[in-house]
Amino acid sequence: MYEAKSKEIVLRRVREALAKSAPFLPPTPDFTSPLHTPIALEDLSVVFAENFIKNAGVFIYCDNEEAFFDQLYIYKKEQNLQHLYVWEPNLQNALHHAGIEFSADQDGFVRDAEASLTTCESLITRTGSVLVSSANAGGRRLSIYPPTHMVVAKASQLVPDIKDGLQRIRDKYKDNFPSMVSMVSGPSRTADIEKTLVMGAHGPKQLVLFLIDDLPH
Secondary structure, three states, X not given: OHHHHHXXXXXXXXXXXXXXXXXXXXXXXXXXXXXXXXXXXXXXXXXXXXHHHHOOOEEEEEOOHHHHHHHHHHHHHHOOOOOEEOOOHHHHHHHHHHOOOXXXXXXXXXXXXXXXXXXXXXXXXXXXXXXXEOOOOOOOHHHOXXXXXXXXXXXXXXXXXXXXXXHHHHHHHOOOOOOOEEEEOOOOEEOOOOOOOEEOOOOOOEEEEEEXXXXXX
């Protein structure tokens, strides 16, 4: 008797619930809309610099290529960097004409490498990151092994988000996509051991960016 009554109560509640109008359903989200607020083109360099510095990167603005050579010479001297490795031919030629000393070969790299200078694929404004790949002559080692990784880039390489940087790589290399693409957000760091932040645990202790302003004013 008790079980039958309980069953009737449950069935009555189900019938009442079904008789009611359906609850309000939220609209289907638009997955094509941007997740973040768009960044104005004229603000890309400012927003990137702010985020890059928040990631503990060293940001050096250069009005033009001549200013870059001057700033690189000064930084190299201030940091007492004796062994700067550069493997990209275009960079080697530029530094040679500017009178800046560097190591062009791989002899003694593991023993002597204090710093490296490379180019990059693009600069991700949203995260203040440098997008690098294995496609240039620096390969993988030059951006990972030396304690100081220096990058020279142009303002025209600034893109708003990660997807824009990856699209540039697809457009540039077509079917010959690089075997390695990495987004570098500041120097290497970890706090895995006793929650103590250690810089340079798995890569460079310092990331330095020389940004050459090549945009029309």
